[in-house]
Amino acid sequence: MSRAAKGFARLINPGVVLNPELNQKLAAFEAMSAKRSELDRELGRLRKKQDETEDNLAEALAEDEFQCNLRGQQYTGPNEEELLEILRSHLGGVINKLANKYERLVYLDADIRKLKGTIEKAIAVANEESAAAASM
Template sequence: MSRSAKGFGRLINPGVVLNPELNQKIAAFEAMTMERSDLDDELSRLRKQQDVTEDNVAEALAEDEFQCTLRGQSFVGPSEEELQLILRNQLGGIINKLAARYERLIYLDADIRKLKAAIEKAIIVANEESAAAASM
């Protein structure tokens, strides 16, 4: 039994048999939970990639300044517009991916909450129906 099914299992009274629709909802919940975990892993990877890229850009700019100083030249760094263009070129793709993953995460979390509430409600109904049938 999976971890989330065990979580719902504590809500199910002994002897209660869940209908196929409820079992499908639990399976969908488990799939969504796995997708959320995968998204968390991917977000972590993308944030690390962003950090490395930012460090590389900063290091390249510092190296340019250092080389100019060694040659006795004055260093004129990139203008604000040039710097924004450099950052957009280097980080744009990563930031777009992060934004898309965060958007998916927001919707997925909402769907998980709704599905969890529906499953819990269906389990309560199944428990009540089972108790009613047992008392007859």
């Protein structure tokens, strides 16, 4: 039994048989949960790439300053506009990918919450129907 199904199993009374529609919803919930886990892993990889890129840029700028100081030259470095363009060119793609993943995550979380509520209600109905059938 999957972790998602185990979470719902505690809600199901003993002896209750779930209808095929509810089983499909449980499978959909499991698939959505797996997709969410994959998005979390992708976000972690992208954040790591962003950190590495930022570190590399900082090191490159510090190295430029250091080399100028070794040669006895005045270090002017990039102005604000040039610095923004450097950041945009090196980090822009990663940041756009992060934004897209986060947007997908927000919508997926909303869908998961809705489906979870639907499943919980369907389980409650199945429990009530089973209890009513047993009391007859």
